[in-house]
Amino acid sequence: MTEIPYKIYLSENDLPRYWYNVRADMKNKPAPLLNPKTHKPCTEDELSEIFCRELAKQELNETDRFIDIPTEVRDFYKMYRPAPLTRAYCLEKKLGTPAHIYYKFEGNNTSGSHKLNSAIAQAYYAKKQGLKGVTTETGAGQWGTAMAMACAYLDLDCIVYQVRCSYEQKPHRREVIRTYGAKAIPSPSMETEIGRKINAEFPGCTGSLGCAISEAVETATRQPGYRYVLGSVLSQVLLHQTIIGLEAKVAMDKYGIKPDIIIGCAGGGSNLGGLISPFMGEKLRGEADYEFIAVEPASCPSLTRGVFAYDYCDTGCVCPLQKMYTLGSSFMPSANHSGGLRYHGMSSILSQLYDDGLMKARSVEQTEVFAAAELFCRTEGTLPAPESSHAIKVAIDEALKCKETGEVKTILFGLTGTGYFDMKAYAAFNDGTMTDYVPTDEEIQKSVAKIPQI
Amino acid sequence: MTEIPYKIYLSENDLPRYWYNVRADMKNKPAPLLNPKTHKPCTEDELSEIFCRELAKQELNETDRFIDIPTEVRDFYKMYRPAPLTRAYCLEKKLGTPAHIYYKFEGNNTSGSHKLNSAIAQAYYAKKQGLKGVTTETGAGQWGTAMAMACAYLDLDCIVYQVRCSYEQKPHRREVIRTYGAKAIPSPSMETEIGRKINAEFPGCTGSLGCAISEAVETATRQPGYRYVLGSVLSQVLLHQTIIGLEAKVAMDKYGIKPDIIIGCAGGGSNLGGLISPFMGEKLRGEADYEFIAVEPASCPSLTRGVFAYDYCDTGCVCPLQKMYTLGSSFMPSANHSGGLRYHGMSSILSQLYDDGLMKARSVEQTEVFAAAELFCRTEGTLPAPESSHAIKVAIDEALKCKETGEVKTILFGLTGTGYFDMKAYAAFNDGTMTDYVPTDEEIQKSVAKIPQI
Numbered sequence: 001m002t003e004i005p006y007k008i009y010l011s012e013n014d015l016p017r018y019w020y021n022v023r024a025d026m027k028n029k030p031a032p033l034l035n036p037k038t039h040k041p042c043t044e045d046e047l048s049e050i051f052c053r054e055l056a057k058q059e060l061n062e063t064d065r066f067i068d069i070p071t072e073v074r075d076f077y078k079m080y081r082p083a084p085l086t087r088a089y090c091l092e093k094k095l096g097t098p099a100h101i102y103y104k105f106e107g108n109n110t111s112g113s114h115k116l117n118s119a120i121a122q123a124y125y126a127k128k129q130g131l132k133g134v135t136t137e138t139g140a141g142q143w144g145t146a147m148a149m150a151c152a153y154l155d156l157d158c159i160v161y162q163v164r165c166s167y168e169q170k171p172h173r174r175e176v177i178r179t180y181g182a183k184a185i186p187s188p189s190m191e192t193e194i195g196r197k198i199n200a201e202f203p204g205c206t207g208s209l210g211c212a213i214s215e216a217v218e219t220a221t222r223q224p225g226y227r228y229v230l231g232s233v234l235s236q237v238l239l240h241q242t243i244i245g246l247e248a249k250v251a252m253d254k255y256g257i258k259p260d261i262i263i264g265c266a267g268g269g270s271n272l273g274g275l276i277s278p279f280m281g282e283k284l285r286g287e288a289d290y291e292f293i294a295v296e297p298a299s300c301p302s303l304t305r306g307v308f309a310y311d312y313c314d315t316g317c318v319c320p321l322q323k324m325y326t327l328g329s330s331f332m333p334s335a336n337h338s339g340g341l342r343y344h345g346m347s348s349i350l351s352q353l354y355d356d357g358l359m360k361a362r363s364v365e366q367t368e369v370f371a372a373a374e375l376f377c378r379t380e381g382t383l384p385a386p387e388s389s390h391a392i393k394v395a396i397d398e399a400l401k402c403k404e405t406g407e408v409k410t411i412l413f414g415l416t417g418t419g420y421f422d423m424k425a426y427a428a429f430n431d432g433t434m435t436d437y438v439p440t441d442e443e444i445q446k447s448v449a450k451i452p453q454i
Numbered sequence: 455m456t457e458i459p460y461k462i463y464l465s466e467n468d469l470p471r472y473w474y475n476v477r478a479d480m481k482n483k484p485a486p487l488l489n490p491k492t493h494k495p496c497t498e499d500e501l502s503e504i505f506c507r508e509l510a511k512q513e514l515n516e517t518d519r520f521i522d523i524p525t526e527v528r529d530f531y532k533m534y535r536p537a538p539l540t541r542a543y544c545l546e547k548k549l550g551t552p553a554h555i556y557y558k559f560e561g562n563n564t565s566g567s568h569k570l571n572s573a574i575a576q577a578y579y580a581k582k583q584g585l586k587g588v589t590t591e592t593g594a595g596q597w598g599t600a601m602a603m604a605c606a607y608l609d610l611d612c613i614v615y616q617v618r619c620s621y622e623q624k625p626h627r628r629e630v631i632r633t634y635g636a637k638a639i640p641s642p643s644m645e646t647e648i649g650r651k652i653n654a655e656f657p658g659c660t661g662s663l664g665c666a667i668s669e670a671v672e673t674a675t676r677q678p679g680y681r682y683v684l685g686s687v688l689s690q691v692l693l694h695q696t697i698i699g700l701e702a703k704v705a706m707d708k709y710g711i712k713p714d715i716i717i718g719c720a721g722g723g724s725n726l727g728g729l730i731s732p733f734m735g736e737k738l739r740g741e742a743d744y745e746f747i748a749v750e751p752a753s754c755p756s757l758t759r760g761v762f763a764y765d766y767c768d769t770g771c772v773c774p775l776q777k778m779y780t781l782g783s784s785f786m787p788s789a790n791h792s793g794g795l796r797y798h799g800m801s802s803i804l805s806q807l808y809d810d811g812l813m814k815a816r817s818v819e820q821t822e823v824f825a826a827a828e829l830f831c832r833t834e835g836t837l838p839a840p841e842s843s844h845a846i847k848v849a850i851d852e853a854l855k856c857k858e859t860g861e862v863k864t865i866l867f868g869l870t871g872t873g874y875f876d877m878k879a880y881a882a883f884n885d886g887t888m889t890d891y892v893p894t895d896e897e898i899q900k901s902v903a904k905i906p907q908i
Contacts, residue, residue, distance in 0.1 A: 005465070005466045005532070006466065006529075006532040006533060007466070007532070007533075009463045009465065011459070011463065012459045012460065012461070075460075078459070078460040078461070079460060079461075079544070079834065079835045080835060090533070090607070108562050109835060109836070110831065110835060110836055110837040110872070110874075112874075149835060152831075152832040152833075153544070153832070153833070153835070171877070171881065172874075172877040175877040175878075175880050175881045175884060176837060176874075176877065176880075178880075178881075178884045179828060179831060179837065179880050179883075179884060180831065180832055181832060374633060377564065377606075377633060377634065378606040378607070378634055378635060379606075379607070380533065381533045381534060381563060381564060381603060381607070382563070382564055383564040383630060383633065418564070420564075420566075420626075420630075420874045420875070421874070423625070423626040423629040423630065424629075426629050426630075426632075426633050427625065427629045427632075429633075430629060430632045430633060
């Protein structure tokens with residue numbers, strides 16, 4: 001057997017030429033998005049008021065299995081892709097496991113995560129439509145950075161509403177956004193109706209993701225030549241992120257590697273969906289079988305403790321309703337450091353697959369996640385993002401099970417990004433002041449009770 | 455002609471198996487290091503009290519052209535190498551230049567720079583010698599991070615004296631160091647004689663690199679089983695860094711590319727020396743000709759405004775004396791944000807090559823460097839380190855000259871690292887509050903006058 005290198009590099013010619021639309025192979029399609037006012041399925045025209053026309057089409061497309069990646073987007077991808085698939089030899093040795101561990105690393109770009117894969121696609125369609133710019137929101141700042149990078153490349157205006165507490169307390173990502181020429185506005189701002197209203201009602205309000213989304217949507221729909229873009233949850237985003245799984249499959253196929261278990265962290269689901277889609281397609285078509293594990297924080301357990309229902313995607317209730325696993329849009333996750341996983345709901349595609357028993361889910365606590373992150377960076381070099389470390393934790397758990405049973409399983413997980421802008425969280429872990437938090441059943445029932453009855 | 459991809463990836467088999475010792479091909483060898491007490495050339499035994507035995511040997515080795523890279527070091531390199539050579543297509547297009555621009559990117563690892571290339575080598579020889587640990591100093595923190603990563607991998611103790619103002623004001627790199635299990639101590643500390651002395655004399659002292667070096671050397675020489683490691687200036691460090699130039703040459707040779715101009719930023723000279731050495735070797739042997747340009751900050755212009763003389767490598771005057779271009783070890787660079795380039799001297803190898811007219815040097819001011827960095831990140835994606843951006847600035851200048859003359863020159867520059875931990879400096883640039891500073895002739899004469907007469 002050929003020896004497998006530490007990193008399997010692909011050439012530019014191996015870069016996929018299409019995204020894979022897993023909905024085409026799903027027997028039970030995700031339920032349609034509903035208009036928040038009429039509660040009727042959103043039409044392409046309705047969605048096109050918020051999103052670019054082409055992205056609205058992609059959002060509704062359940063039939064085309066493959067969607068071409070435009071040349072301009074592929075050219076941009078070439079600046080940081082193909083991303084290597086890494087064999088975690090050092091981690092395997094450290095664990096003393098017979099398991100083979102692989103990870104697909106998406107952090108080798110300045111946005112620091114996989115978010116850039118969809119940002120460039122969304123910016124491209126906005127540019128192609130002749131728009132002047134896009135608006136979006138960002139919490140910790142990964143998505144805002146990714147959009148700023150994509151818009152700088154295409155000379156497109158980019159307005160980012162950044163949750164005020166994050167804007168003020170984590171100034172570094174804000175500066176990255178500014179350096180790429182985008183406008184970062186602390187939210188709630190005085191530039192939108194909803195922002196002025198919130199500022200008047202709650203003076204000194206430090207903001208929330210829900211509020212920032214509402215401000216971004218308001219600006220996009222009021223300002224001519226602008227549309228709103230979102231970094232997760234939507235089916236169009238999962239579509240763009242399938243570049244992760246497609247590349248991983250090409251790399252594995254080169255060496256005849258077949259994963260037994262595929263693991264990803266799950267917030268809104270963009271990375272996990274992107275990683276597993278091509279493998280899930282094979283499973284759906286009966287060509288192969290894999291075990292899929294979604295890993296979520298115990299502090300925000302939408303799959304493991306939420307309900308499968310129509311719910312609002314944002315706390316402001318201005319976006320379409322989506323059928324998904326949700327804790328209720330009024331659910332307030334505790335101050336968990338994995339900002340990217342603090343979302344009350346889940347991609348409708350992944351929710352459906354989970355409900356159909358095609359995917360498992362597991363929740364893990366923060367301190368054990370950081371312990372896994374520490375072990376990982378000390379052995380494999382790369383300092384992982386707290387979000388990604390959820391997947392690392394479960395990958396290690398599965399590898400240790402193999403150590404017990406002696407099974408030689410092949411584990412693949414998604415290393416979505418780096419933790420360079422998360423050193424405050426690492427400091428809390430290093431100082432021993434980090435705590436865990438698991439919501440009570442009562443807390444969850446309270447927000448679940450507020451989910452609209454549809 | 456074959457089309458050149460955005461990134462030229464090498465396989466693990468292309469990873470060089472030896473470092474290249476440019477001194478073997480130099481007609482005028484660098485002058486020997488002198489013992490700071492006797493002013494006589496340092497012997498291997500003397501150097502071995504401070505450095506590992508094998509590294510002392512490498513420091514003095516002027517004859518062996520090739521030095522094997524140990525398998526264990528190559529295995530570590532495989533976690534983040536070979537580093538891609540990138541064709542800056544987007545930057546070329548933006549500039550409208552006929553020049554072909556390439557850069558060798560060394561920032562795709564958690565230390566964020568090329569420093570890791572020497573850190574792992576130095577840690578390896580310490581481990582091989584059966585040592586318990588190493589001590590070092592760090593200012594901004596890139597070298598400290600790199601040593602912490604290397605020591606974590608080899609299970610070696612690592613004590614980093616971090617300049618107190620940097621320890622307190624830039625806590626993020628300190629946390630990276632801690633996360634890798636190394637001990638970060640603010641300097642001046644109460645753990646060394648020199649630290650206690652300085653703290654007693656200057657209560658509330660915020661430290662300096664010179665003081666941190668003295669503390670690290672004192673700890674290494676007093677504590678059994680420890681040696682001191684240094685991240686730049688030394689010939690052993692340049693040797694390890696030749697992996698940069700060797701890989702660049704392999705990548706270019708694959709596509710028959712021959713650079714006309716090779717550009718690197720120069721602080722202590724480790725990155726520049728590593729990048730140019732293999733090409734310089736060809737020039738020294740009369741096999742090819744290249745133009746080499748060292749780029750230094752106008753605020754700390756050792757090559758362009760310093761003198762070629764024996765001087766202390768540290769402000770504490772405990773390290774060996776080196777013949778080099780220097781502004782005097784008492785020279786205090788202004789608060790330039792490129793921490794990695796704030797060094798009063800220069801590698802003895804590069805100093806000799808420069809004195810022999812084999813390399814040019816240019817100094818650039820801070821704000822023009824950041825303007826180049828901004829242009830670069832908006833077109834090429836990667837947010838560069840301020841240090842690396844000095845090379846970007848001159849590469850752009852040279853490309854614009856080609857635009858005027860119509861010449862199709864091939865430019866290669868070293869992109870040593872990322873600027874993710876330098877966002878305060880970018881903020882100053884974004885806010886328009888960044889200033890330039892060029893020392894007066896009087897200031898330079900004052901510190902030059904204090905250089906010992908040897």
